[in-house]
Amino acid sequence: MGKQVLISGSNLERVLAEGHFAVTVEIGPPMDCNAETVIQKAQLLKGIADAFNITDNQTGVVRLSSIASAALIIEEGLEPVMQMTCRDRNRLAIQSDILGAAALGIKNCLCIAGDHQSFGAAGKLKGHPGAKNVYDIDSIQLVSVLKGMRDNGVQQGGDPIEKRPPLFIGAAWTPLGDPVEIRPLRLRKKVEAGADFIQTQGVFDIERFSEQMKIIIEMGLHEKTAILAGIIVPKNLGMLRYMNSSVAGVTVPDSLIERMEHARASAGEDKVLARKNQEEEGIKITVELIKQVSGITGVRGVHIQAIEWEHKVPEILKKAGLVPRPVLEKKGG
Amino acid sequence: MIVAERKTLNEIKSFVDNYRKLLIVGCGTCATVCLAGGETEVKVVASGLRIGFLKEDKEIEILEDCITRQCEPEFIEPLVEKIKSQEVEAVLSLGCGVGVNFLADKLENVPVFPGVNTKFFGAAVEPGVWVEMCAGCGNCILDLTGGICPIARCSKSILNGPCGGSKDGKCEISPDVDCGWKLIVNRMKQIGTLHKLEEIIPPRDWSTSHHGGPRRVVHEGLINQLPQE
Numbered sequence: 001m002g003k004q005v006l007i008s009g010s011n012l013e014r015v016l017a018e019g020h021f022a023v024t025v026e027i028g029p030p031m032d033c034n035a036e037t038v039i040q041k042a043q044l045l046k047g048i049a050d051a052f053n054i055t056d057n058q059t060g061v062v063r064l065s066s067i068a069s070a071a072l073i074i075e076e077g078l079e080p081v082m083q084m085t086c087r088d089r090n091r092l093a094i095q096s097d098i099l100g101a102a103a104l105g106i107k108n109c110l111c112i113a114g115d116h117q118s119f120g121a122a123g124k125l126k127g128h129p130g131a132k133n134v135y136d137i138d139s140i141q142l143v144s145v146l147k148g149m150r151d152n153g154v155q156q157g158g159d160p161i162e163k164r165p166p167l168f169i170g171a172a173w174t175p176l177g178d179p180v181e182i183r184p185l186r187l188r189k190k191v192e193a194g195a196d197f198i199q200t201q202g203v204f205d206i207e208r209f210s211e212q213m214k215i216i217i218e219m220g221l222h223e224k225t226a227i228l229a230g231i232i233v234p235k236n237l238g239m240l241r242y243m244n245s246s247v248a249g250v251t252v253p254d255s256l257i258e259r260m261e262h263a264r265a266s267a268g269e270d271k272v273l274a275r276k277n278q279e280e281e282g283i284k285i286t287v288e289l290i291k292q293v294s295g296i297t298g299v300r301g302v303h304i305q306a307i308e309w310e311h312k313v314p315e316i317l318k319k320a321g322l323v324p325r326p327v328l329e330k331k332g333g
Numbered sequence: 334m335i336v337a338e339r340k341t342l343n344e345i346k347s348f349v350d351n352y353r354k355l356l357i358v359g360c361g362t363c364a365t366v367c368l369a370g371g372e373t374e375v376k377v378v379a380s381g382l383r384i385g386f387l388k389e390d391k392e393i394e395i396l397e398d399c400i401t402r403q404c405e406p407e408f409i410e411p412l413v414e415k416i417k418s419q420e421v422e423a424v425l426s427l428g429c430g431v432g433v434n435f436l437a438d439k440l441e442n443v444p445v446f447p448g449v450n451t452k453f454f455g456a457a458v459e460p461g462v463w464v465e466m467c468a469g470c471g472n473c474i475l476d477l478t479g480g481i482c483p484i485a486r487c488s489k490s491i492l493n494g495p496c497g498g499s500k501d502g503k504c505e506i507s508p509d510v511d512c513g514w515k516l517i518v519n520r521m522k523q524i525g526t527l528h529k530l531e532e533i534i535p536p537r538d539w540s541t542s543h544h545g546g547p548r549r550v551v552h553e554g555l556i557n558q559l560p561q562e
Contacts, residue, residue, distance in 0.1 A: 174497030
């Protein structure tokens with residue numbers, strides 16, 4: 001990819017445009033209004049990634065809003081990727097929040113459908129499974145709406161926008177989701193709709209992911225969008241097994257599960273040691289996965305998700321040789 | 334058809350506890366076919382209520398009826414006359430929500446209660462199992478999706494699916510729910526129209542659905558055929 005005109009003033013965009021291997025890291029906001037929780041995570045992670053995703057009521061659980069959390073981490077000197085689901089807002093609320101986000105200095109937005117609200121009650125929490133969902137527009141339509149706002153200066157309904165929101169537009173992709181043969185086509189639709197960057201569902205099965213990436217390269221999509229491979233940090237055997245059996249689009253190869261089994265078993269009866277061993281193995285696996293995906297043609301960065309384990313991310317990225325991050329001079333924007 | 338499910342006797346009884354003369358009216362069309370509110374169910378509910386009231390030493394007179402359709406004046410008007418002439422104190426409709434509404438519109442001071450929960454527009458996929466297939470959104474797009482509806486059959490009503498939540502052909506909300514988009518993809522493959530999915534379906538106009546307010550359909554042809562007063 002040659003030099004291109006920067007459209008958003010986003011650091012993530014600049015890092016990608018200059019040909020660096022990009023790193024984004026996910027931050028989950030708290031279930032209360034404690035700004036300190038977000039700020040502490042921001043301080044812990046500052047400087048280790050090019051941008052930081054803020055989840056939007058992830059798994060259908062009410063949390064401090066994505067837009068407010070994003071504004072809080074800007075104060076700390078981090079660049080947010082505001083996640084925006086189609087589950088909770090209609091097109092009026094979405095566009096209003098986009099204008100608000102841009103006014104607050106948010107420069108990246110990830111457009112996603114959002115987990116169904118029934119997920120909120122799937123674990124230990126009660127959630128709001130009885131909530132009415134919205135899905136006025138879907139994630140691909142959301143991408144196109146943002147592109148229309150940014151590039152054409154129009155709202156979805158057709159009214160003009162005088163000061164356009166300069167956003168770097170992202171979308172998610174589940175490369176191994178079912179039905180797998182439709183996934184490359186769906187990525188193409190996201191790219192055609194206007195996705196500047198893609199963050200994938202967590203990749204564990206490097207072989208099958210590589211196969212999908214080959215198709216993407218044949219389609220030329222890797223040149224039209226920047227694909228960041230998703231990396232979920234496995235904390236223990238239970239989590240790895242759960243992701244394999246229950247998380248859509250995620251398959252974990254037996255070899256990784258066996259490694260984790262071994263890590264646990266090697267501690268014998270010592271539960272504390274078993275936990276420590278699994279955590280260490282999880283970090284080792286993560287670092288390996290990062291190195292493996294970075295070797296796949298068409299992958300231009302990684303997106304790290306360490307769910308409620310964000311403090312381990314600096315260590316992981318150091319071991320993967322991805323810090324320090326490039327510090328780039330701001331131009332325009 | 335419109336698929337409904339009978340409410341529990343306890344809930345029904347709580348509605349009509351304070352009335353002494355009740356009419357239970359079934360509907361001979363959809364509610365009959367889905368075994369929620371036809372002639373048989375009217376008898377079952379009436380017997381259940383009689384036993385319930387008897388246990389409490391309460392007296393209640395229960396009339397039973399079942400009309401062809403509760404959604405048309407030709408069937409409902411004679412019923413309204415009957416309710417008035419027999420001084421029925423309350424009506425329990427085992428028709429779908431349309432029947433309850435239509436009766437309520439016409440019954441002035443006589444209360445109408447629902448005896449069923451109206452669920453959806455669906456089909457019987459096997460004996461005793463009905464599945465939602467149409468959302469009545471007012472602007473059919475089935476030409477674009479191989480005849481399988483993404484609005485009714487995808488949990489997120491996504492028009493450019495499937496989302497990332499599909500697993501082994503099932504939706505992320507439950508292993509009992511088929512992924513509507515998997516059905517669409519399979520169907521379009523079958524009929525050789527998978528390429529149609531390459532086109533992005535733009536945001537749709539939901540004003541044709543309930544989001545545009547309560548709807549009405551006017552058939553000009555029929556209106557013009559009617560004798561002028």
